[in-house]
Amino acid sequence: MHSVGDMDVLNVLGDNGDMSTPVPTPSREPRVVAPPEDLQEMLNLARLLEDCSAPAMLLGPDGEQIPLPLEVDEVLRQVVSAMGSGASVSVEPIDRQLTTQQAANLLGVSRNTLVRLLDEHELPFERLGASRHRRLRLQDVLAYRERKRIDRRSRLDELTRQASEDGLYDVDAGAYRSALAEARKS
Structure with missing residues (x-):
């Protein structure tokens, strides 16, 4: 972007x-x-x-x-x-203003999830006068989406690093499934 x-x-x-x-x-x-x-x-x-x-x-x-x-x-x-x-x-x-539904669609989440994010102050918003309706700036929604993308990538990299350190890339699929089933039991 x-x-x-x-x-x-x-x-x-x-x-x-x-x-x-x-x-x-x-x-x-x-x-x-x-x-x-x-x-x-x-x-x-x-x-x-x-x-x-x-x-x-x-x-x-x-x-x-x-x-x-x-x-x-x-x-x-x-x-x-x-x-x-x-x-x-x-x-x-x-600087375009989005409705909560438009922002939710852009982020690929439900409107209820977006409202929860607003209530948790994850995204800034403005209210229209004294109404309940909230508007978000496109710039803020895109910045949030990018932060989440970077966070997901970082977490995936960490999981990959841990799996590599644990030798999970050297294990055949059957042994991996058995180890996973065993781990779920405990």
Whole structure:
């Protein structure tokens, strides 16, 4: 994830490509763009971008060529990469406000789980006036998701290290299952 000013340059969504009902941004309604059904053109574009070290150029209808700013070139490369692998994408302002349901969808948890996280102060939120409705900043939700990803990776690395130290990688599957069954009994 890279940030350009106040923009979240790439947000790759799940299989259904849905973040619930989007909250409108001042300029226009955000939208999710699905990859084309035939990915060949996207893959050709990805190969072209990989082979170029300089930023891409925009060719206007009158033949005028304008080099893309580095930040826009980076966004283009990320979008093409994500769509080339079959993911839907959405470019959103980083300070966009999300409903609790939208944030839950983005994190892949239930709304009840998200509310519990809010109550436990795991994520900052704002209330709309005197109402019960809470809003979360997209930036905060993405930062939380990244912290959790790093934490999961760290825990997995530790489990792998422990398993390696205990010699569990050198044991055949049958012996491992027997040892696991024995450990569960005790």
